[in-house]
Amino acid sequence: MIAHSQTQTRILFILDASNSMNLKWENQTRMESAKEILNSSIEELRGIPNLEIALRVYGHQTAISNTSQDCNDTKLEVPFGKNTIDAIKKKIKLLSAKGATPIARSLEAAAEDFPTKEGRNFIILITDGLESCDNDPCVIAQKLKEKEVNVTPFVIGIGLDLSYLEKFNCIGSFTEAENKKTFKAVLTNIIDKALLNTTVQVNLNDLALNPKETDVSLFFYRAGTKELLHTYTHTLNRYKNPDTLILDPSIHYDLKVATLPPIQKLDIQITEHVHNTINIDASQGFLKFISSRSGYNIKYPARVYQKNIAQEQSINHQRLGSTQKYLIGNYDLEIFTLPRTYRSITINENKTTTVDVPAPGNLDLKTAKLYVGQIFVKRKTGEYEWVCNLNSQVRTQKWQFQPGDYKIVYREKAQFSSAYTNEKTFSIKTLNTNYLKL
Numbered sequence: 001m002i003a004h005s006q007t008q009t010r011i012l013f014i015l016d017a018s019n020s021m022n023l024k025w026e027n028q029t030r031m032e033s034a035k036e037i038l039n040s041s042i043e044e045l046r047g048i049p050n051l052e053i054a055l056r057v058y059g060h061q062t063a064i065s066n067t068s069q070d071c072n073d074t075k076l077e078v079p080f081g082k083n084t085i086d087a088i089k090k091k092i093k094l095l096s097a098k099g100a101t102p103i104a105r106s107l108e109a110a111a112e113d114f115p116t117k118e119g120r121n122f123i124i125l126i127t128d129g130l131e132s133c134d135n136d137p138c139v140i141a142q143k144l145k146e147k148e149v150n151v152t153p154f155v156i157g158i159g160l161d162l163s164y165l166e167k168f169n170c171i172g173s174f175t176e177a178e179n180k181k182t183f184k185a186v187l188t189n190i191i192d193k194a195l196l197n198t199t200v201q202v203n204l205n206d207l208a209l210n211p212k213e214t215d216v217s218l219f220f221y222r223a224g225t226k227e228l229l230h231t232y233t234h235t236l237n238r239y240k241n242p243d244t245l246i247l248d249p250s251i252h253y254d255l256k257v258a259t260l261p262p263i264q265k266l267d268i269q270i271t272e273h274v275h276n277t278i279n280i281d282a283s284q285g286f287l288k289f290i291s292s293r294s295g296y297n298i299k300y301p302a303r304v305y306q307k308n309i310a311q312e313q314s315i316n317h318q319r320l321g322s323t324q325k326y327l328i329g330n331y332d333l334e335i336f337t338l339p340r341t342y343r344s345i346t347i348n349e350n351k352t353t354t355v356d357v358p359a360p361g362n363l364d365l366k367t368a369k370l371y372v373g374q375i376f377v378k379r380k381t382g383e384y385e386w387v388c389n390l391n392s393q394v395r396t397q398k399w400q401f402q403p404g405d406y407k408i409v410y411r412e413k414a415q416f417s418s419a420y421t422n423e424k425t426f427s428i429k430t431l432n433t434n435y436l437k438l
Contacts, residue, residue, distance in 0.1 A: 103127065219231055265280060361434065
C-alpha cells in the first residue's frame with residue numbers, strides 16, 4: 001500500500017453475501033475468495049494513521065427461497081472507529097452467503113454509516129451480481145449526490161458478466177476481477193486511490209491532441225537515474241479514456257514510452273491530492289511490408305531507421321508480411337534482398353504505408369572451370385555496386401536477385417595474372433530464371 005496523506009480518510013467495505021456468492025470461482029467459491037483477499041488487504045492497513053475502516057454486509061442474515069427474499073437484509077456489522085481491523089476480520093470469518101442482493105438499500109443505509117461529512121469518505125463495494133430487489137442503485141447514488149454526501153464508491157465485480165458492469169457506472173468507478181490474482185491487484189489499487197487521492201493518467205495524443213493512442217509499455221524511472229520504479233501497459237478503459245495510475249507524488253519521474261521509436265519525458269512532477277495528466281505527443285501510423293508476387297520461401301527483413309538523425313540507429317527489423325506501428329515521420333528502409341533494396345518512406349497518422357518489394361528472379365550459373373569473381377548490380381546512377389562473391393570451390397551456383405542489370409567480373413582460379421580477367425553482363429526479371437554459362 002502507498003503511504004497516505006494526513007487528511008482523515010474513511011473506507012466502508014460493503015461485502016456481498018448473497019446466495020450467488022456460493023458459486024465456484026477458480027478452485028474456491030466467490031465468497032471464500034472475497035473473504036480471503038479482503039482479510040489480507042485490510043491487514044495491510046493496520047497502523048496507518050488518520051484512517052478508519054468499517055464493514056457493512058448484505059444477504060447474510062436471511063436465506064433466499066423460491067418464494068421470498070429479504071430486501072432489508074443489510075447491516076453495518078463493524079462501525080467506524082479506531083483499530084477495527086481485528087473486529088472486521090472476526091466478523092468476516094463467521095459470514096456465510098445465503099440471501100438476496102439489496103445493493104440500493106445498502107448504499108442508502110451506508111450514507112448514514114459515516115459519522116461526519118468532513119474528511120474523505122469512500123465505499124468499496126465487492127459484489128458478484130446485480131440488484132435483486134426493487135430499488136434502483138442509480139437513483140440512490142443520485143440522491144447521495146443531491147444530499148451532498150461526500151461518498152466515492154468503487155465497485156469490484158467478482159466473476160461478473162462484463163455486460164453487467166455497465167449497470168454500476170451510475171454508482172461509481174468499477175472494475176471487474178477475472179481471477180483471484182486480478183481481484184487482489186484491483187482491490188489493492190482501489191485502496192491506494194482512496195488513501196493517497198493522488199492519481200495520474202498518461203495521454204498518448206494524436207495530432208488533434210486527443211488521447212487515442214494506447215497499448216504500449218510505460219517505464220517510470222526515478223528522475224535522472226536508471227532506477228526503474230513502475231512498468232505498465234498503457235490502457236484505455238471501456239470508455240476509451242486513459243486508465244488511472246497511482247504514483248507517489250514525493251518522487252520525480254522520467255517516463256519512457258515504448259513506441260517505435262521510443263519517447264522520453266524527463267523530470268515529471270506529480271501534484272499531491274489531485275488528478276494529474278501527463279501529455280505525450282504520440283501520433284502513429286503503420287508500415288506494411290510485403291512482397292506480393294514473391295513465393296512463400298522469401299524471408300528477408302527490413303531494417304528501419306530514422307531519416308536525418310545525426311547518429312544513425314536501427315529502430316526495428318521488420319519481417320516480411322508484417323504490419324508495424326511507428327510514430328509519424330520520415331524513415332529509411334534497408335531491405336535485405338540481394339542486392340540490398342533502399343526505400344525512403346513517410347508514416348502518416350492512422351494511415352498504412354505499404355512497401356511492396358518486387359519478387360526476385362533466379363540466376364542459375366554453371367562454369368566449365370573453377371573461377372574467382374564477383375557479381376555487381378548497375379544502379380540508376382550508372383555505378384556498379386557489389387552484390388556477392390562467387391564460390392571458387394564449385395561449378396554450379398544459384399541466387400535469387402532483385403530485377404535489374406548485373407555484371408559478373410571473373411578469372412580462372414588457376415590463372416595468376418589480372419590479364420585473364422573476363423566480364424559478362426546479364427539481366428534478372430521478376431519470377432524468371434536466367435541460365436548463365438561461363
